[in-house]
Amino acid sequence: MIPADHPRAKSLHTRERLVDGFRRGLVAPEGLIAHGRGEAFDYLLGERTSAVAKQATEAAAAMLLLSKRPVLSVNGNAAALVPKEIVELAKAIGAAIEVNLFYRTQEREQAIKDELLRFGAKDVLGVGEGASAQIPELSSERRRVDPEGIFVADTVFVPLEDGDRAEALARMGKKVITIDLNPLSRTSRAASVTIVDNLVRAMPALVKAAEALKGKDEKTLQKILAGFDNNENLGRSLMTIRGGTK
Ligand code: ATP
Numbered sequence: 001m002i003p004a005d006h007p008r009a010k011s012l013h014t015r016e017r018l019v020d021g022f023r024r025g026l027v028a029p030e031g032l033i034a035h036g037r038g039e040a041f042d043y044l045l046g047e048r049t050s051a052v053a054k055q056a057t058e059a060a061a062a063m064l065l066l067s068k069r070p071v072l073s074v075n076g077n078a079a080a081l082v083p084k085e086i087v088e089l090a091k092a093i094g095a096a097i098e099v100n101l102f103y104r105t106q107e108r109e110q111a112i113k114d115e116l117l118r119f120g121a122k123d124v125l126g127v128g129e130g131a132s133a134q135i136p137e138l139s140s141e142r143r144r145v146d147p148e149g150i151f152v153a154d155t156v157f158v159p160l161e162d163g164d165r166a167e168a169l170a171r172m173g174k175k176v177i178t179i180d181l182n183p184l185s186r187t188s189r190a191a192s193v194t195i196v197d198n199l200v201r202a203m204p205a206l207v208k209a210a211e212a213l214k215g216k217d218e219k220t221l222q223k224i225l226a227g228f229d230n231n232e233n234l235g236r237s238l239m240t241i242r243g244g245t246k
C-alpha cells in the first residue's frame with residue numbers, strides 16, 4: 001500500500017498500474033524502462049500540465065475532429081495506464097482503435113484488445129492477421145499495420161511511439177499526434193502536434209477538449225490549428241523544463 005500522503009504517491013500509483021499491466025501481459029518489460037525515461041522528464045516538468053501542453057491539447061483535439069479517418073494507435077503502456085480514456089476519445093471523435101506494438105506478440109496484442117473491449121471499445125484493429133499491410137522502409141514486425149486502420153488513416157494518434165515509426169508515418173503523408181514527455185525525442189520532433197505531458201494527465205484532458213470542441217464548426221477548429229506551431233511548442237516546453245515559463 002502506498003500511503004496517500006506520500007509526496008510521490010501519484011507517481012508511485014502510476015508505476016503500480018504499469019507493473020500490474022506487465023503481470024497481466026499487456027506491458028512489455030521494455031515498456032517499464034521506457035516509462036522510467038518518461039518519469040525523469042516528468043520530474044523536470046514539475047509533474048504538472050504546463051500551459052504549453054494545454055495549448056497543444058486543444059490543437060490535438062481540433063486536428064482529430066477535422067480528420068476524415070483518425071486512428072488511435074495503442075501500445076501496452078497506453079492500454080495499462082489509460083484504457084478508459086482511449087475508448088472515450090475514440091467515441092468522442094469517431095476514431096478507430098488499432099493495437100500497434102514495438103515488441104509484437106500475438107498474446108500481447110490479444111490481451112490489449114481484450115482490455116480495450118472490456119472498457120467498451122466497439123472494435124480493435126491490428127490483431128493477428130488483421131495487421132497485414134506494411135509501413136514502407138521499416139524493418140521486421142514493426143512495420144505491420146492494419147489495412148483498414150493506420151494504413152489508410154489521414155491522422156494517427158500515437159501516444160508513446162518510437163521515433164523511427166513516427167517518422168515513417170509522417171513520410172507516408174499522415175498527420176501524427178503524440179503525447180511524449182521528452183520534447184527532444186524524434187517522436188516529438190516528427191509529430192505535427194506533440195503534447196509534452198504525462199499520458200495519465202494528458203489523456204483525460206484531451207478527452208475533455210475533444211468533447212468541448214465537438215460541436216464547433218470547421219472554421220473555428222481550423223483557426224485553433226492555424227495558431228499552433230509544433231516547433232514553437234517544443235521550444236516552449238523545453239523552456240518550461242529550464243524554468244523559463246509555466
Ligand atoms: P524516440 O524513439 O522518439 O527518439 P526514445 O527512443 O528516447 O524516443 P522510446 O523508448 O522510443 O524513447 O519511447 C519512450 C518515450 O516515451 C520517451 O520519450 C518517454 O519520455 C516517453 N514516455 C514514457 N512514459 C510516458 C508517459 N507516461 N507519458 C508520456 N510520455 C511517456
Ligand code: MG
Nearest residue numbers: 161162163164
Ligand atoms: Mg525510440
